[in-house]
Amino acid sequence: MSDPAPSLVHGTRRRLPHVTWCDLFEYRARRTPDRVCLVADEVAWTFRELDRWGDRLAQVLGDAGAVPGTVVACAMTRSVRAVLGVLATAKAGAAHLPIDPAQPAARVDAILTDACPAVVLTDVASLAARADVLLSVEDWRKELAGRDGPRLPRTAKGPAYLIYTSGSTGQPKGVLVGHRSLVNLYGELAGRFFPAGHGPQRVAHGLPLVFDASWNPLSWLAGGHELHLVPDSVRADPGSYVDFVREHRLSVVEAVPAQMSALLDAGLLDGPARPRLLLMGGEAIGQDLWSHLRGAAEVTAVNLYGPTECTVFTTSCGLGERATPSIGRPIGNTTAQVVDEDLRPVPIGEPGELLISGSCLALGYLGRPGLTADRFVTTGERGYRTGDRCRLMADGHLEWLGRLDDQVKIRGHRVEPGEVEQALLASPGVRQAAVRVEGAEPRLVAYVVLDTGTAARLRERLRALLPAYLLPSAVIPLDAMPLGPTGKIDRAALAPPVTVRRTVVLTSPQELVASAFRVQLEIPAVDADSDFFDLGGHSLSAAALAVRLRTLGVPCSLRDVLLRRTVARLAELVPTTTKGATPSWTTTT
Known part of the structure; x- marks a missing residue:
């Protein structure tokens, strides 16, 4: 039987100064003018x-x-x-x-x-x-x-930054964030994460510059620490990233969980020159990664959670605090409450929507008063409806249970499939379109009914319209959409059409590469001409594929995967000693 107490938890209250992030930086510049604050473009x-x-x-x-x-x-x-x-x-x-x-x-x-x-x-x-x-x-x-x-x-009264997220109407929407909430974020980092009495830390900035999370490392900069801007070429390759961390003796690294997993696989925590603090956010953390980092010696790992509308992160949880994944407790000057659909508090232990209030809240959506009023509600005090399904446990920690709608995080980007659907429906020759999130590693799959054209040409058109993280990993043509009782598309019934099985003959080295494709992308079959990125691969999974092939004896780098995108081209790298005696493999699709 659940506790009847309401699911409400407060962060520590702190007095906020009426300053801007820039004021904080300038204060630091006056106190320590000759200290190195930024290492970028090979210049300190x-x-x-x-x-x-x-x-x-x-x-x-x-x-x-x-x-x-x-x-x-x-x-x-x-x-x-x-x-x-x-x-x-x-x-x-x-x-x-x-x-x-x-x-x-x-x-x-x-x-x-x-x-x-x-x-x-x-x-x-x-x-x-x-x-x-x-x-x-x-x-x-x-x-x-x-x-x-x-x-x-x-x-200090106006907006500090504007950031655009995916929009369900097909148009990106701008979230306007004020100085007060940004300074509140700085206060949380300074109070909980900046080391006291141990001198300035070397902090990796490996996050995309268009992420709101990039304000985390910038806050370390304003706090007097040394920020190292990780180059794009290094960010894309986990092995190079780990080498960069060691070469620059970086003590703080922040990444989305998928990238953190790739960095750990590349040896981030191997040897004595390891970071002291690992920060993760942007998507849910799996149990395996959670357990791995809980057991890591001399390393503190923290899970950060927060919608863009709540200024980067709203709750945090040290992985050492719990054995199972949690988004933790609210940051300072913030209240988290689990409510039902009528915004009434639910008992502790029961699921509901997470409602956030306090100094972390954004000002609203630029030029969209109706949407602002819908998402930023007043129930005693102003709060933001996150759309996230959570529950508050008896120990005061929040557990994230998923989305109430179909919005998802893909490689750290917040994605609404509706934006992709709008792009599809706006394309010539498309009669109907539906987009679903499928797979253990979330990926977008588009289903379309075409009047003219082909799925391949449609995907190429999307490539020119959408950023990479919004591109569907597959565009599947259907003769007709499955419909529900109301006449709407029955999304739960969407499935790839049954195709005629055909025999595909692969050479021995091609089958070795094809098997790595299938395991990495969680797909049943590929052929010699299958393109890794057209099947849903991305930079992180490409790096993982290169590691997988190297364990099989193939001298393959991330650059090879980027340049040799197909099974056949990558199979050319398979050494003669690895190819084996069997001349060919037979598989079916």
């Missing part, structure tokens, strides 16, 4: 240097129209310029909007149209024609030299 930057260049870029942004209350869109490559963009935007008093310049042009245009930034800051020449107001800083040292001037006015 002191607080004084970064502060000065940030001031100069802020002057340029101000001249271009960035004032308090406006938005500065930063479409920057992964370099010191991206960090300067964050700092300079804050110094100008504007809200920072990160944009991945590698995204399809259509998505970049949609975000810029919705956000209406006063300035678009970029170091990518190809973006120059996509905005009315553009500021290029490709040759930034020359362009910013001599731009010293008085610091621009700013306030």
Whole structure:
């Protein structure tokens, strides 16, 4: 019988100063001007240097129209310029909007149209024609030299950043986050994670710059620690990432659980030069990873949970606190409550929707008052309906039980299948479309009824419209959609069509590679021309495939998987001694 007490738990209350993240950084720069604060592009930057260049870029942004209350869109490559963009935007008093310049042009245009930034800051020449107001800083040292001037006015009452998430209507939606909640996040990191009396730590920034979670390592920077920006080429290869951590003697590493697993497989905790603190968030942690890290010596691992609307992370749980996965307890100045569909508290131990309130809450959705009112509700105090199904246990820890809707995390990105459906339905020749999440490692599978065209051509069109994490791993054509009693598509009945079994003859080395494909991607059959990425592979699983093939005696690197995408091409790497005596294998699909 469940405890009748309501499922309510509070984080520690702290007094918040009326300052901005930028104020915190500038305070640190005054106290320790000559301390190294950022290592990027193979250059070590002191607080004084970064502060000065940030001031100069802020002057340029101000001249271009960035004032308090406006938005500065930063479409920057992964370099010191991206960090300067964050700092300079804050110094100008504007809200920072990160944009991945590698995204399809259509998505970049949609975000810029919705956000209406006063300035678009970029170091990518190809973006120059996509905005009315553009500021290029490709040759930034020359362009910013001599731009010293008085610091621009700013306030702690306005927005700090704007970040776009997947939208169920097919359009991305912007979440506007204020300085108060960002400073509250800093206070949590400073109070719980910044080491006391042990000097500055070396912190890895290996998160995508368009993630709201990238504010975690930036907060370590503002706290006086040394931030190391992990290059894109290193981030994509777990082995290279581990080498980077060792070479730079990094003590703090944050990653989504899937990437953390790949780093552990690559030897992150092998040997004495290991990180002291591992932070994970963005998706659920499995029991195997939880148990592995609980047993790791001299390492503290922490699970972080939080929707974008609650400023990066809202609850946290040290893996040493519980034997089974948990999202833990609320951070400071935050309350978590488990409620029913009428927002009434449910008893301890019973499942319900997680409702978050307190200083962590975002300001709302940009230009969407109706959606803001629907998700940010008032029940005594303002709260955010997360849509996450949780329960509060008797020990005060929250357990995450899944989504109440079909929104999922795929490789750390929050994804709503409805956005992919809208892109499919907007494509020529598509009569009907439905997208489901399938597989133990979540992947999107699209089902379509086509009037014209092919599934292969449709997927190629999506590649030009959607970022990689929104691309379906498979597009399956159907003669007709299964329908339920109301005439709506019966999503539970969706399944690949029954096909005629055909014999596929693979050579011995091809079968060795094909078996690795099947195990890694959890699919029943492949042939010689099967493309790993068209089947749903991504950078992390590609790195895992390379490791899997090496254990089978194949000298395969991540670069090989990226360049030799098919079974047949990768099979060319199989050594003669590994190929065996059997000339061919027979399989069926």
